Amino acid sequence: MDFTFLGDMFASLLKGLPLTLNFWVLSLLGGGTLALILNLMRTTRIGNAVAGAYVFVFRGTPLLIQIFMIYYGLAGFGFVRQSFLWPFLREPYWCGLLALILNDAAYTSEILRGGLRAVPKGAVEAGRVSGMTRFAILRRITLPLAFRQALPAYSNEVISMLKATALVSTITLMDMTGIARAAISETWRAVEILLCAAAIYLAISLLVTRFSAWFERRLSPWHFGRTTP
Amino acid sequence: MEFGKLALLGFGPEGWGLVLVRAGLMTLAVSVAAFVFGLGLGILIAWARIGGNAVLRRLAEVYVVVLRGVPDILVIYLFYFGGRQVVTAIGTGLGFEGPFDISGFVAGMLAIGLISAAGQSEVLRGAYQAVPKGMVEAGRVVGMTRLTLFRRVIAPQAMTTALPGMGNQWQSVIKETALVSVTGLVETMRQVSVAAGTTQEHFLFYAAGAVIYLCITTVSDQIFRFAERRSLRGHPQGGM
Amino acid sequence: MTLTRSTFLRAALAAAVALTAAPVLAQDKKLVFATEGAFPPFNMTRPDGTLYGFELDMLDEVAKRAGFEYEVISQAWDGMIQGLVDGKYDAVVDSVTITGKRLEVVDFSLPYTTGGSTFAVMKESGLELDGTGTFVDLTEEAPTEAAINAIAEKLAGKTVGVHVATIQADFLATYLEPKGVTIRTYPNGPDVYQDLMNGRLDAGMASVTNISAFLEKNTETAMATGPSFKGGVMGAGAAFVVQKGNAELADKISAALKSMSDDGTLEALSNQWFGMVVTPKL
Known part of the structure; x- marks a missing residue:
């Protein structure tokens, strides 16, 4: 094995790390916010139907097709190019981010919905009895309980999104995967390059797994001191 | 978009309808093959993690962690670029005369199956562990053999628990097949890209592709739900 | 139970098919x-x-x-x-x-x-490069430098699209990227033209033959511009x-x-x- 090459490769792949992290963090933030809105919408009948259709479409189709539809598909319409959104949609960065946010929101909203369903009715009633406002109940009872419930599933989604960011390389963006693809076509040393890139992604997702396991334990006071969960 | 453009999706000589349907069937075929391959491997991995010795358990754990932590597209690329050397090595090892090649279909199936096996093994392991220990002990007490115990006590219950998770795994497999066009397989994603590039009607063809995927995911979702309802018959929470 | 058994059988069957399908002899x-x-x-x-x-x-x-x-x-x-x-x-x-x-x-x-390689632009952009219709051989240093400088001046701060891992991509990376031109590489060739028409790119670079095929369908809106480069990294x-x-x-x-x-x-x-x-x- 050629260690100088591997070293150089790691160095140049790491140049793509900021963009990968950027997409990852922002799509989780944006997706999480949108997921919350989708769940609030579910309290009305029409909102429920809209949110249901949204989740159905975005979970039922591959992310790659969503990225292409936003990047190449939308730009094909004249009115999109005339609109105020064009300065954003013109840039591959915003198209990629938009696709990731929309995709993440669909999955996260289902995870959150499962968490919300698991919130005991009694807890909410107790809040109401003690005179909390609806917003206070949401903020201090429902969401924290739902979030704790949804945490294991959500940490899977967090790792999925890290992996999903690799697909933005298909619309000319130079994230870690984009750099790896370009390097492959230049040097033809595909296996070494791909293994380097895989190692970096793996290291990050291991960190996340460790952190979320610790976080879950922290948020489960009733598990303290017990050897099995 | 004018409605005249919809003719591009038609079944006439100038329409792409027929090839899109064929590509959709190819997506379905490679998904089924990959899911089944992943199931076989997933069972082995789950078994290694539950009942294997320390080395096997460690190997299985590493496999799951690696495959779940690396982007699918990198795994598929690795499989495409590096897979042939491996196949040739195995082939010559078994005494066949080279050169060896694997078809786009087999390559896609193997790549997606390897990824899916990691997820499926986790679902299966979780389902196995959810079987109440008392039941297993009860079976042992009445003198069931290990096989009988598995066949009549563990498997039926674990299957009920595993079905929703397996449904999710199946849905992921369908969507992951959109990434295998590099192996040369003409499935839905590759076909809509070619059509979009040729006709310059990107939105139309990607939308058509999305509809094909939605059809496959919706129909299979219904089938899984039906199976879930059937498997819940006779359970206290059945008939939900 | 019957479900697990039959799916397992199918898995075994698929594996068997995969193995037999694997060796494709070159006879x-x-x-x-x-x-x-x-x-x-x-x-x-x-x-x-x-x-x-x-x-x-x-x-x-x-x-x-x-x-x-x-x-x-x-x-x-x-x-x-x-x-x-x-x-x-x-x-x-x-x-x-x-x-x-x-x-x-x-x-x-x-x-x-x-055929050499050249640039394509949209007419409405008003962008035009010098030396249209001439040939520049990249092995000749002085004319190359003059032509590159003239182009770089017009394209500085602009975005040029190109098919990934092609000689044109090599050319752009070698000669124009150091002079402040942004290069965007596409996995598929036709996508360069798509983004040129969508207005995401200021110019696209490809072989003269490929560009002429694009222009044939878009004579009204697009045109080729700049000299045609040959030799050197252009192969x-x-x-x-x-x-x-x-x-x-x-x-x-x-x-x-x-x-x-x-x-x-x-x-x-x-x-x-x-x-x-x-x-x-x-």
């Missing part, structure tokens, strides 16, 4: 050629999946003269050369230009087009690609190309597909 005498099927007018795909274009017609004639049976498969550009190196097919015919770097891993036949023309050391096939193809060039067949094909002569005298 099949038909030569397999790979092309992209999305690079007009060299190679394109009809709705029914059949391939057509300049290279397909040329290949047909080459096969007749060299006396071999063949079939053509389509393969994405990503991994095209890798597939050849791996022996998935015998040759590539996809407007692949001969370059020193590629010669390290594969071999080429004689070239069949030598020595497009040729059939074969595996390293497969001189037998390369020679057979080269001999057929030579005879087609001698009797004017190649020139006629060029006129038919490009409306001009881009083929060399061999």
Whole structure:
């Protein structure tokens, strides 16, 4: 094995790390916010139907097709190019981010919905009895309980999104995967390059797994001191 | 978009309808093959993690962690670029005369199956562990053999628990097949890209592709739900 | 339970099928050629999946003269050369230009087009480069520098799109990127034109032949501009690609190309597909 090459490769792949992290963090933030809105919408009948259709479409189709539809598909319409959104949609960065946010929101909203369903009715009633406002109940009872419930599933989604960011390389963006693809076509040393890139992604997702396991334990006071969960 | 453009999706000589349907069937075929391959491997991995010795358990754990932590597209690329050397090595090892090649279909199936096996093994392991220990002990007490115990006590219950998770795994497999066009397989994603590039009607063809995927995911979702309802018959929470 | 058993059986069956399908022996005498099927007018795909274009017609004639049976498969550009190196097919015919770097891993036949490369822009952008219609040989230092400086001045701060891992991408990275031009690389060739028309790119770079095919459909809105670059990183023309050391096939193809060039067949094909002569005298 050629260690100088591997070293150089790691160095140049790491140049793509900021963009990968950027997409990852922002799509989780944006997706999480949108997921919350989708769940609030579910309290009305029409909102429920809209949110249901949204989740159905975005979970039922591959992310790659969503990225292409936003990047190449939308730009094909004249009115999109005339609109105020064009300065954003013109840039591959915003198209990629938009696709990731929309995709993440669909999955996260289902995870959150499962968490919300698991919130005991009694807890909410107790809040109401003690005179909390609806917003206070949401903020201090429902969401924290739902979030704790949804945490294991959500940490899977967090790792999925890290992996999903690799697909933005298909619309000319130079994230870690984009750099790896370009390097492959230049040097033809595909296996070494791909293994380097895989190692970096793996290291990050291991960190996340460790952190979320610790976080879950922290948020489960009733598990303290017990050897099995 | 004018409605005249919809003719591009038609079944006439100038329409792409027929090839899109064929590509959709190819997506379905490679998904089924990959899911089944992943199931076989997933069972082995789950078994290694539950009942294997320390080395096997460690190997299985590493496999799951690696495959779940690396982007699918990198795994598929690795499989495409590096897979042939491996196949040739195995082939010559078994005494066949080279050169060896694997078809786009087999390559896609193997790549997606390897990824899916990691997820499926986790679902299966979780389902196995959810079987109440008392039941297993009860079976042992009445003198069931290990096989009988598995066949009549563990498997039926674990299957009920595993079905929703397996449904999710199946849905992921369908969507992951959109990434295998590099192996040369003409499935839905590759076909809509070619059509979009040729006709310059990107939105139309990607939308058509999305509809094909939605059809496959919706129909299979219904089938899984039906199976879930059937498997819940006779359970206290059945008939939900 | 029956479900688990039957699915397991199916898994075993699929594995067995996979194993038996794996060794495909190369005793099949038909030569397999790979092309992209999305690079007009060299190679394109009809709705029914059949391939057509300049290279397909040329290949047909080459096969007749060299006396071999063949079939053509389509393969994405990503991994095209890798597939050849791996022996998935015998040759590539996809407007692949001969370059020193590629010669390290594969071999080429004689070239069949030598058109040079240039830029495409949208007319409404008002962008125009100097030297349209002239040729610049990248092996001649002084004219190259003058031409590059003139172009860099116009394109500084702008975005130019190009097909990934092509000689044009090499050219842009070598000559224009250091001078402040943003380069965007696309996995598929036609996407460059799509984004040019969408207004995401200020200019696109491709071979003269490829650009002329694009302009044919968009005469009203787009145009070619700037000199046509040849030599150096731009390589020595497009040729059939074969595996390293497969001189037998390369020679057979080269001999057929030579005879087609001698009797004017190649020139006629060029006129038919490009409306001009881009083929060399061999």
